[in-house]
Amino acid sequence: MTAQLVIQGIVKRFGGLTALDQVSVEIEAGELVGLIGPNGSGKTTFLNVISGFYRPEQGSAWFEGRSIVGREPSALAAAGIARSFQVTKIFRRISVLENLLVPGLTNWSTGPREAAKKGHAILEGLELDRLAREPAANLSGGQAKLLEFGRIMMLEPKLVLLDEPFGGVHPTLKRLMHDTIRDWNARGASIILISHDMGSIFDLCRRIVAMQNGRIIASGPSEAVRKDPAVLRAYLGTQSAKVAS
């Protein structure tokens, strides 16, 4: 059976910098994959390619058997690919509920009442319903991250791309986010999770893909990647890696 997401030989350059260099990876439906690597290794660029924000110079990308290269982000969202951003991008001047109505109403067959009902249910699950009518600008950093989760949930995605969702989040909220991610995954959504929070990565992901300098340096079960010498070198440097291994 073909994997849900198939990436083959993707190259993405910014001027003289090759941000992604022949990246190939496959994600099966229902997988929860951690994407790790030092800063500048190409993780976010990879997510930007999958979600339609960047068009690669070379290579192909297929989601559920359809090519996604060159398709608009909005079309990919409609196809079932949802994402969060490293720097939270909530709509600050509209209410918390309206933030959820934006994705909820992009499907024209969904009416405002139906979308609002769904939005309230999601906000309740994220413990944000009491703030539904508040301007989103009033939310704390952690709550804003949760709101991004809520917006993703409105789309009922098949593939979720999370870019550093735990940065600066209180442990209580982080637990709620972990539970939400597990719940999405249990319902069948595939997830690619970028995080520098290794505790969360090893806690949540059964498989890890490690990147460095725009290339995939390791891919496999979490425990194996954790001990991979190339990964240790990338994170700790050559000398320290020798000591660690």
Next chain:
Amino acid sequence: MIDRDNTRQIVAGAAILGLFLALPLFGFGDYWIYILTIGFYYAIMASSWSLLVGYVGRISFAHMAMSGIGAYTSVVASGSFGLPLILSIPLAGLVTGIFGLAVGRLCLRLHGAYLGLTTIAFSEIVRITITAEHEVTRGSLGLAAVGLFETTDRVPYYYSFLALLVSSLLIMWLVLRSRIGLFFAAIREDEDAAASLGVKVVRWKIFAFTFSSIIAGIAGSFYAHFVQLVTPSMMSLQEMGFVLSMAVVGGFQNIFYAALGGVFLEILLEVLREIGEWRMTLFAVVVILILRYAPNGLFGELMRMALARRTRK
């Protein structure tokens, strides 16, 4: 997005509309009827400009050019081709809609100063082309236009412009309170986030340009058939500056406040006519002060204060 709990605003709006409906009945002078009619025209221009800037976050200095395109389309269609106004005015809307669509498409990837400069360039191209195309447009001499009505009485014009203002505000309000208004807000706040959530950013930005241009074009054609003359000066950047000031002073984040700004500043300009060109300086100072101290505009600030007082009670 329009505020959802806006009962007070609706009551205030109905009161203002009632006042404008009643004014001619109280023997209001012909001169002031004329000024208010022009004020309604500016109100349409300021509110449709604020839809683009305040709701979608796209700056445009080509709005008066759109109005001019509408005016010339209707005047040439009715004057040179004998089209009745009932057809030439919708044609004006159609033609400006096409121009709006083209400019919207051209400016898709532009933001801030780049977008502003591009729309200024477009506006000047239109104005200079019309000025230069003497055979069709008679250049800066302008073209005579037939009147909307066969009477010299200004009251029918007054009510026509009021009706046009109310209907364009109503249409804009209906669009803004629908899901499209929510998509506009999302695009204004963050285009990438909006796109990632399924909002067709390109489509809605072009729609906003086209929609506001159509309103400007129809308003321009009404204006031309009111003053019965159309000249390239109606597309000047100074005119654009007036509309911008009206929207800013009224409150460009709300179409109703921007419309009130249009009527209010048109009246103020007339009241201050005695001080000559100094009124323009005063005008500019007021705009700067409002931008600095009341970014929601005069009427936005008044409404905020009224609501705050009510909350305290």
